[in-house]
Amino acid sequence: MNRRHLLAAVCLVLLALTAGCFGPGAISSEQLDQEPAEPYQWDTERDVHIAVQTNSAFRAVYNVSGSGENIELFRRDGFGGRNPLNVRAVRYRYPNGTVITGSELEARGGGIDRSREAVTVTFPGDEGGKLAFTAGATPKRFSLPVFVEGSYEVVLPSNRRVDIPIFGSVSPRGSTAEVVDGQTHIRWEEVTSRGITVQYYLQRDIPIFGAIAAVSLVIGLSGAYYYKRQIDRLREMREEMGLDVEVEEKDDGPPPGMR
Structure with missing residues (x-):
């Protein structure tokens, strides 16, 4: 193998690594089972509860009882494609309240598989439950596809606001915003669009x-x-x-x- 072929092979390996195309098992147990920055909001009345953190990350809880056997987690790029979310601190809650980690989810018949386009989470059992995870976010602008339709709540970090035009905006329309203990809570009664976006600012x-x-x-x-x-x-x-x-x-x- 000459140097040109060797360089091409190395590039292919690097591309495979960065694209996350090694399939099942690409996410380590340490990453799946790490502790979230704060406890997940399991008892929310919304179908989806998202808490944006100050360290360019967010915590999400999804009611997946009516989502079928699995859910795909991804972001859309600027070219119409999809990239997998870099999820961590994965938790699954059964309807009876039992919470298991990501590696326990896999051990009980579920799965967390990463491909080039998405992270697919297969739920253990067919009774449904709630899925929670942590992933990265862009400072001052939160954007995420709609994985589950229904009611949504997005909680911003302390002293962040959205009510001044140009500096703040919320999409889709029809939301309400309320400040509770210094944090802005944005709520939708029903979200059926492709995604949600919140542009916010520090007071x-x-x-x-x-x-x-x-x-x-x-x-x-x-x-x-x-x-x-x-x-x-x-x-x-x-x-x-x-x-x-x-x-x-x-x-x-x-x-x-x-x-």
Whole structure:
């Protein structure tokens, strides 16, 4: 095998690793069974409860009783494709309240399989239950496909808001927002769209943005005034030099021979 073939083989291996195409078992037991940052909200009245964390992650609890035998977890990329969620701290709760870890879920007949496009979680048994996991999120913008239709609640970290346009927005429409103990709770009674998106801001950012806008306005006005003064000064200099004096041309009629 020459160097070119060896390099191509290495690239294929790296591509396979990053694409997550080693199939079942690609997610380690340590990753599946690690503890979440805070306890999952199992007793929520919503079909889906999502708590956005300050460390660029979120915790989610899905009522999967009516979702069939499995659920696919993924994100959409900018080209119409799908990428698997990097899930961790996976938990499954039976209807009787028993909670098991991700590795216990696999041991009891379920499965957590990662492919190039999604992480597929197969539930143990056919009575349904609730699935919880932790995954990464983008700071100040939470976006996720709708895996389960129904009622939703998204809880933002403390001192985050969505009520000022441009800085904050919520999609799809029809949501309500309420601040409880310093945290914004966004709720939908029914979500059937392809995804939800919440653009939010930190309260202390607003005075900073206001100060930046005020300074920019002062600089802009000062620049406009300076530019106007320069134009006026140039006009005065031209007048002093007689360059702006209009000379009345005498009309002697057509040249000789043309009269």
